[in-house]
Amino acid sequence: MALGRANLRRRLVIEQSTLASTGAIAFVTPAAARSPAVVLRGLTKSFPRQRGWRAMFSGKARESVRALTDVSCEVRAGEFFGLLGENGAGKTTLFKILATLVTPDAGSAVVGGHDVLKAPSRVRELLAPVIADERSLHWRLSGRENMRLFAALHGLRGAQATRRIEELLALVNLVDAADRLVSGYSSGMKQRLLVARTLLARPSVLLLDEPTRSLDPISARSFRQFLRQDVALAQGCTVLLATHNAEEAFELCDRVGVLHRGRLVATGATPELAREVGEDRFAIWIRPADQAAIDTLAARGVMREVKVAEADADGWSRVECDLRGGLDGAAEAIAFLSLRGVSVARSEPVKLSLADLLERVLARHTDA
Amino acid sequence: MHKAWALVRSNWLAATSYKLSFLFSFGSLILSVVPIFFISGALQKTMADVIKGQGDQYFAFLVLGLIALNVVSAAVSALPSGLQTATSTGTLEALLATPTSIASLLAGLSGYEVLLSLLRGLVMLVAAGLLGAHVAWPRIGASIPIVVLVVLAHLPIAIVAAAMVLAFRTRGPLPQLVMLASTFLGGVYYPTTVIPGWIESISAFLPLTYGLKALRAVLLEGRSLTAVWRDVSILIGFTVVTLAASAVAFRAALGYARRVGNLAQY
Numbered sequence: 001m002a003l004g005r006a007n008l009r010r011r012l013v014i015e016q017s018t019l020a021s022t023g024a025i026a027f028v029t030p031a032a033a034r035s036p037a038v039v040l041r042g043l044t045k046s047f048p049r050q051r052g053w054r055a056m057f058s059g060k061a062r063e064s065v066r067a068l069t070d071v072s073c074e075v076r077a078g079e080f081f082g083l084l085g086e087n088g089a090g091k092t093t094l095f096k097i098l099a100t101l102v103t104p105d106a107g108s109a110v111v112g113g114h115d116v117l118k119a120p121s122r123v124r125e126l127l128a129p130v131i132a133d134e135r136s137l138h139w140r141l142s143g144r145e146n147m148r149l150f151a152a153l154h155g156l157r158g159a160q161a162t163r164r165i166e167e168l169l170a171l172v173n174l175v176d177a178a179d180r181l182v183s184g185y186s187s188g189m190k191q192r193l194l195v196a197r198t199l200l201a202r203p204s205v206l207l208l209d210e211p212t213r214s215l216d217p218i219s220a221r222s223f224r225q226f227l228r229q230d231v232a233l234a235q236g237c238t239v240l241l242a243t244h245n246a247e248e249a250f251e252l253c254d255r256v257g258v259l260h261r262g263r264l265v266a267t268g269a270t271p272e273l274a275r276e277v278g279e280d281r282f283a284i285w286i287r288p289a290d291q292a293a294i295d296t297l298a299a300r301g302v303m304r305e306v307k308v309a310e311a312d313a314d315g316w317s318r319v320e321c322d323l324r325g326g327l328d329g330a331a332e333a334i335a336f337l338s339l340r341g342v343s344v345a346r347s348e349p350v351k352l353s354l355a356d357l358l359e360r361v362l363a364r365h366t367d368a
Numbered sequence: 369m370h371k372a373w374a375l376v377r378s379n380w381l382a383a384t385s386y387k388l389s390f391l392f393s394f395g396s397l398i399l400s401v402v403p404i405f406f407i408s409g410a411l412q413k414t415m416a417d418v419i420k421g422q423g424d425q426y427f428a429f430l431v432l433g434l435i436a437l438n439v440v441s442a443a444v445s446a447l448p449s450g451l452q453t454a455t456s457t458g459t460l461e462a463l464l465a466t467p468t469s470i471a472s473l474l475a476g477l478s479g480y481e482v483l484l485s486l487l488r489g490l491v492m493l494v495a496a497g498l499l500g501a502h503v504a505w506p507r508i509g510a511s512i513p514i515v516v517l518v519v520l521a522h523l524p525i526a527i528v529a530a531a532m533v534l535a536f537r538t539r540g541p542l543p544q545l546v547m548l549a550s551t552f553l554g555g556v557y558y559p560t561t562v563i564p565g566w567i568e569s570i571s572a573f574l575p576l577t578y579g580l581k582a583l584r585a586v587l588l589e590g591r592s593l594t595a596v597w598r599d600v601s602i603l604i605g606f607t608v609v610t611l612a613a614s615a616v617a618f619r620a621a622l623g624y625a626r627r628v629g630n631l632a633q634y
Contacts, residue, residue, distance in 0.1 A: 149378045364558075
């Protein structure tokens with residue numbers, strides 16, 4: 001464990017040097033040294049703030065709100081990269097810059113070797129944003145006609161276009177519904193059609209902005225499997241995924257970056273990041289909920305951030321806490337509780353919510 | 369061209385997915401010719417002297433004026449309204465993210481409405497012909513370049529309005545001003561020669577004035593294209609100058625929208 005931590009710290013130092021300008025915490029360097037598909041260097045963007053009537057006529061300079069500050073990062077070819085952050089963190093702005101829909105104020109964004117400002121049309125040939133907003137489909141056209149339109153816009157014609165459309169409709173399992181108007185599709189079908197539409201031109205980089213936000217949990221899970229297996233692996237795309245959902249990021253992504261108020265505060269390989277910030281969080285079921293014992297453990301520094309739930313009908317209470325030293329700490333806590341005559345039924349690591357993850361990453365960022 | 373046509377086709381498919389509405393729009397168009405026939409018949413004696421040299425029948429004069437006005441209305445409003453619709457329905461962002469040139473996108477977003485207005489014009493002209501309008505049918509082919517020029521001459525106004533939509537989410541006053549002036553001073557209901565005083569000089573700055581004069585000369589008087597070269601030249605000059613200026617305005621608006629981030633917001 002200690003050795004693992006030392007390694008992580010060493011790797012942290014290595015990647016921090018590459019991200020020095022951002023001050024972002026990097027947890028590990030990726031193992032594979034593939035060529036970068038997306039390179040961001042000092043990307044900065046502000047938007048003018050909406051003015052009231054009085055300010056509009058007062059002649060005052062328009063205030064602006066910073067959306068991205070000095071974001072630097074590399075995403076390697078074939079990588080599934082998650083972008084985590086709360087609302088307004090800058091994820092969508094970053095995607096819009098990459099999709100050439102918004103111009104940055106400073107810094108550069110390069111996709112497949114092409115700068116988004118200098119060669120936007122080349123970037124649009126390589127990169128495709130999956131605009132998860134269902135409204136971006138033509139609802140009064142059938143699924144097939146939506147595909148036909150975008151095939152034409154991507155320069156596909158005739159038999160080549162027809163073949164690609166049928167291939168993708170089959171991939172997203174929409175062949176039977178292809179001639180129905182999109183207005184009659186379910187949310188899941190629309191999401192799959194959006195992805196199929198985006199894959200028409202065989203993009204090498206895909207941008208997915210909260211692709212499962214309007215899906216129920218079961219559809220979301222099957223959609224995530226589809227993204228991982230049929231899109232990222234089968235099509236060989238580099239995927240950038242913006243999400244509010246930490247579980248989604250951990251399930252899908254090779255690496256994640258955490259954006260906070262426009263700053264990239266951490267990047268790292270997903271399992272390591274999850275372990276680094278979440279490995280100490282445990283849930284323990286005890287009976288009775290001996291508050292004095294818990295207080296003692298807290299005073300000794302074994303337990304932190306303790307939350308004791310009300311006992312259930314059988315008298316078992318769920319205690320959620322950070323345990324110093326992870327599993328070692330759990331063993332110490334269990335032994336102590338047992339000595340005090342407290343029964344311990346179960347102890348297991350707790351999966352972090354996005355809020356918890358952000359809180360922890362930010363705490364580390366502040367410490368760093 | 370292929371990309372613009374794909375957009376036009378998709379707009380056609382979307383419009384015809386509302387089948388009854390589409391059919392009714394053509395039915396009401398044909399019916400609208402009937403009151404024009406009776407009113408213009410009642411005004412024939414009054415207007416006969418005034419419209420000399422632009423066809424001798426006020427019914428045909430008026431129908432052609434209204435058809436041209438409808439085409440101009442589509443040419444001026446199709447692009448900004450297409451852009452507004454694409455913004456509010458959320459399709460604009462997806463379209464802009466494809467490797468499609470801005471010119472193709474603009475042509476595609478406005479093409480269907482303009483082509484539909486031409487088709488509606490043809491239907492209206494045939495209906496008027498059936499009611500006895502004196503139209504030089506063999507000259508239909510010669511009228512096509514004039515109609516195209518009328519559309520092109522009004523395109524810069526549409527492009528400026530589209531630029532306003534892109535940057536500020538409003539078409540601005542220009543399309544309304546042009547339509548208002550064209551309706552009353554462009555020679556739709558009466559020749560511009562009867563407009564009194566200094567107001568008549570405004571009609572000299574309206575492309576519709578020259579377009580309608582040329583169209584009536586060809587379709588109602590049966591003259592050739594060479595006979596209306598002066599009006600056609602003015603339309604070409606107007607198109608070249610204003611199109612270049614509007615392209616600059618649109619490029620500036622696009623850059624502004626990309627800078628402030630409202631390209632696909634509604």
